[in-house]
Structure formats: structure tokens, C-alpha cells
Amino acid sequence: MAMAPTAKVVLGCIAFGVFWVLAVFPAVPFMPIGRTAGSLLGAMLMVLFQVLSPDQAYESIDLPILGLLFGTMVVSVYLERADMFKYLGNLLSWKSQGPKDLLCRICLVSAVSSAFFTNDTSCVVLTEFVLKIARQQNLPPHPFLLALASSANIGSAATPIGNPQNLVIAVESKIPFGKFLFGIVSAMLVGICVNALILLCMFWKVLSLRKDEEQPDHDQVELALEEDVINSHRFSPATMSHLTFDNISDDDDALSCHSLPTLRNHVGGSGDDEIFRDAKGATKDVKLYDGSSLQKKDEKVVASTNGFGFEDIDEKKAKWKMILWKIGVYVITLGMLVSFLMELNMSWTAITAAMALVVLDFKDARPCLEKVSYSLLVFFCGMFVTVEGFNRTGIPSAIWDFMEPYAKIDRVSGVAILAIVIVVLSNLASNVPTVLLLGSRVAAAAATISPEKEKKAWLILAWVSTVAGNLSLLGSAANLIVCEQARRAQNCGYNLTFWAHLKFGVPSTIIVTAIGLTLIRA
Numbered sequence: 001m002a003m004a005p006t007a008k009v010v011l012g013c014i015a016f017g018v019f020w021v022l023a024v025f026p027a028v029p030f031m032p033i034g035r036t037a038g039s040l041l042g043a044m045l046m047v048l049f050q051v052l053s054p055d056q057a058y059e060s061i062d063l064p065i066l067g068l069l070f071g072t073m074v075v076s077v078y079l080e081r082a083d084m085f086k087y088l089g090n091l092l093s094w095k096s097q098g099p100k101d102l103l104c105r106i107c108l109v110s111a112v113s114s115a116f117f118t119n120d121t122s123c124v125v126l127t128e129f130v131l132k133i134a135r136q137q138n139l140p141p142h143p144f145l146l147a148l149a150s151s152a153n154i155g156s157a158a159t160p161i162g163n164p165q166n167l168v169i170a171v172e173s174k175i176p177f178g179k180f181l182f183g184i185v186s187a188m189l190v191g192i193c194v195n196a197l198i199l200l201c202m203f204w205k206v207l208s209l210r211k212d213e214e215q216p217d218h219d220q221v222e223l224a225l226e227e228d229v230i231n232s233h234r235f236s237p238a239t240m241s242h243l244t245f246d247n248i249s250d251d252d253d254a255l256s257c258h259s260l261p262t263l264r265n266h267v268g269g270s271g272d273d274e275i276f277r278d279a280k281g282a283t284k285d286v287k288l289y290d291g292s293s294l295q296k297k298d299e300k301v302v303a304s305t306n307g308f309g310f311e312d313i314d315e316k317k318a319k320w321k322m323i324l325w326k327i328g329v330y331v332i333t334l335g336m337l338v339s340f341l342m343e344l345n346m347s348w349t350a351i352t353a354a355m356a357l358v359v360l361d362f363k364d365a366r367p368c369l370e371k372v373s374y375s376l377l378v379f380f381c382g383m384f385v386t387v388e389g390f391n392r393t394g395i396p397s398a399i400w401d402f403m404e405p406y407a408k409i410d411r412v413s414g415v416a417i418l419a420i421v422i423v424v425l426s427n428l429a430s431n432v433p434t435v436l437l438l439g440s441r442v443a444a445a446a447a448t449i450s451p452e453k454e455k456k457a458w459l460i461l462a463w464v465s466t467v468a469g470n471l472s473l474l475g476s477a478a479n480l481i482v483c484e485q486a487r488r489a490q491n492c493g494y495n496l497t498f499w500a501h502l503k504f505g506v507p508s509t510i511i512v513t514a515i516g517l518t519l520i521r522a
Contacts, residue, residue: 003394008051012393015045019386023430024474036375039382046389060388061381064171064347070377071350072161075333076121077371078357082329085122088113089129099139099207100200106130106147107196111155111188116337119156119163119478123149127485141486143203145496146504149482150195150470154512156478157466158188160346164380165435166462170346172439173458177340183459187516191467194515198508328360380432387436400441409446409457415517418442419464423513426468427475434465456522463516471509473501 003009021028022038033041046052052060079085092105106126113122130148134141156162160170160180170180200207336353340346358365390396403421408414425434439461446457469476473483473496483496 003398004051004392008049009393009395011049012046012051012389013395015042015049015051016386016390018042018045019383020429020433023383023433024428036379036382039379039386041382043382043385043389046385051389051392052385056388057385061384062168062171064345065167066377066380067347068161068167068171068350069164069380070372071347071352071354072118072167073121073372073376074354074369075336075350075357076117077368078329078361079117079333080121080125081368082326084117084330085113085125085129089126092129093133093136096137099137102133102137102139103143103147103199103203103207104196106144107151107192107199110148110151111192114152114155114478115158115162115188118161119152119476120481123152123478123481124485127482131486140206142496142500143199143206145482145486146501147196147199149476149479150199150505150508151192152478152482153466153469153476154188154191154195157191157463157516158184161340161350163431163466164376165431165465168432168435169439169458169462173443173455175455175458176343177346178343179455180459180462183455183521184463184516186521187463187519190519191512191516194512195470195508198511199504202504325360329357332356332360383433383436387433391437396437397441400438400445404441404445407442407445408449409442409453409460410449415460418460419513419517422461422464423468423471423509426465427471431465431469431476435461452522456520459520459522460517463520464513467509467513467516470512471502471505473498473505475505 004012019038019042022031022033022041023035026032026035026038031038043057047054047057088109091109092102096102096105110122110126113126126148127145130144131141133139134144153163157166158181160166160175160177166180169175170177175183332353336349339349339353358368361368403417406414407418407421409418422434422438425438429437439458442457442461443454447454466476469479473479479501483501487495
């Protein structure tokens, strides 16, 4: 592509520069408007500067990517409601064999959940569980938080729905879900093991220290986690008792439910009659029978007590209804994954699964739909327009024309140079813009060699741009989510610093990326 006129190039660079600054540093002092507004500002400037026409700007928005992203986010919301992530969190402490075993479990659970439920979602939910387990076992949270964030990034590289940049690659490359998975899964599995080994080597002494406080066993940890989950959903209809003050009869002869504990406290070995008062002051006679049973003289009292059996039945019905609903959610999600493997259209498959979950829930979907990150969808819209405008300046093509002879993927040196460029750009411009800028060019260059090389080029781009997020704290949204969640956590807040992450991120990114490149298969 030839270079655009000088004025168009300068104005396009200014618009892209504004987008880049606000995307990488969303709280800059001179314009603290955030990433989403920054992407819209960059898109608006592209149109205002006439780098793109309004029609070209609308055409640059990739609706299949937005549809796939929306559908997977809705499915993740319902999976969270169905306690999928609570069960994953419980796996972290189930029969734990100590800190080192816990770290390896976090790596595995984080990677697998991120591959199918996106890395951002996994980090949002699992960070709280990791912090609670570390607190219960009196362990430093630093290595476990690093394990969670880095493994989430590595695991998300294995599937098209693992992260946003893979969504873009899957749609643009038209690589089926199954072939995408099997092309990268071996690199992902080995990468997770290597990443866990690096963490163990770096924090072996920390994980081997014996604390003065007694270590609780895994049953105590699971109980504490369960109590925290119940407390955090205290007012959820699924966990509230059906027995409320409204169930107490207003009839003067009715037995108050608050009187039953009083009765039980008075049960003794004698058979003498005793007198008690209900909530409204009415006097009732009861006979204590065999020191444990109550023989009530008033039939209305008996009828009132029998009412509690109906409440038990209602609770059992509600419990089974919830169990069946959860099974339905899991079946629909599994059906979505099977449809992906059958090479059906991923965007409409995800949307169909999302709507099936809405119908299955059979209630107003607004509370669930409000949990979807619409700001992320808007960010993508603005980014599509901004990147398309920057492409039309001709600068990305000129840079690639200079690099292409040195980045041939049929040579080891070419793959290494391409990987270095992707890692640097992913940390400077973020991974999704890097994929949008380089994707079609890298694939076109590889297609001149063979169709298999074209597919491999897309997979290399997916692997390297994703693992590159582990280099620094700012490298991926998953890192920032773990850092922010840990900092805001109640009773166990922890600040994961930039330099603490960088000491681990640099060697891990280099080693895991290099090993994975040798295992990717077209």
C-alpha cells in the first residue's frame, strides 16, 4: 500500500497517538477519560481529520467479532450464577498437599478456565478465592497471584474464545475452533508446566517457610471459602431461607416459631405440664412426653406445627429447581463448545447459546445483561475505526515491507524476529491493536509460501501476542484485573507492584514463548 498524502499521514498519526496514549495510560493527567472514551476519541479524530469517511468508519467495525465477544460474555455471566467458578475455586483447596501443590493447582485451574471462559473472567472470579486460601493457610499471596495471572494468559491462547485477540484472529483467519485448539494446545500445556516450574524455582524458599501459626487442613479451608461465598450472597433468593416472619400465622391460637426454641429448652425428664406464652401473649398448655416429645392439647397448635413440613417441601422443590437449572446451563454451554468443534459460525453460535440461557432462566434478563462489559464492546468499535484509519496512512505497510524479508516463518531466524516484533508491539500498543495491524500482513506473506504456513502464521500471532501479556503488569488486562482485585480485597488487600511482576514476567515470557513456538503445529 502506497503512503497517503503527507497531511493525511500526520493527522492519522495524531489520531492514533491519542488513542495509543489513552489505551496504554488511561488516567493521564491532561485527559483522564479512560480507555473506552479514548478509543472513541481516536475514531472521531480519524473521521474529523478526513482520514476515513463516515461510511468507511462504520464499515471498519467488525460485527462478527462483536457478536462473538457479546455472546461469550453473556454465557460467562450465567456460568458464574451457576456456581461454576465456585466449584473451580473449591478445587484449589481440595485435599491440598501444601503451598507448592496449591501453586500448581492454581496454574492448571486458571489455564483451563481461561481457555473456555476467557482470561479476564477467570481472573475476576478466581482472584478472591486465591487470596482467601492464602489467608487461611497463612501464605504470602505474591507467588499465587502471579501464577493466576500468568497462567490465565497462557491458557487463554489455546482457544479462539480465550481472549479478545484470539477472537479477532479466529474471525479473520477462518480457522475452525477444533483446528485452532489442536494447533496450540500442546504449546499451552507445556507452557503451563514451564511457567509453574519457573514460579517454583523463584519462590521455593518462600513456599517452604513454616509459619508459626498452625496450618488449617483442607476441610477447614473449604468451609471458610463456603462461608465467605454464602456471606457474599447473603441476600440472594437462592440462599435465603423460606421461613420468614410472614409465615407466622396471625391467629391468636397459632404457635409462634420463636416459641419453639423456648419449648425445647424446657424439655426435661419429667412428665409435668408446663405453660408458655406465644408471641401475642396467649397462654398455651403443653405436656412434656418422654422427656423429648411434645404432646399438644390444642389441635390448632398441632396444625400450626405441621405447617413447617410444607416449608421443608418448598425448600426441597426450590433446591431441585436450582439443580436442574444449573444442569441446563452446563448443557447449553457444552453444546456451544461442541458446535464450535463442528465448525458452525462461532459468532451466531455464541449468541444462540446466550439467548438459550436467557430463555432457560425464564425471568427478566436485564440484571444479567447489565453485567456484560458494554464498555469493552464500545472500546472495540472505536479501536476498529482508529486502527483502520492508521492502516490507510500507509505507515504499517511501509514498516512491514521493510521487515518482511527478515521475518519469513519458514526460517528459524524469521520466526524469532517475528516473535520479537509481536512481543514488543503487544507491550507498546497492546495485543489487540497489534493483531489488527500485523495479522493480515503476516498471513499474506506466509500464504506466498504455502497454505499451511499461512495457518501457522495466524497461530504464531495468537500464541506470541497472548503470552507477551506476561512480560509486564501493563501487558494484559488479566494482569491489571488481578492487581486491582487483590488491592481492593477486604481483610487481605495486597499490592502487586510493577517491578515485582517484571522480575518474574521477563524470564517467563521469553522461555515460555520460545518453547511454545517449537510446538505449534499447522
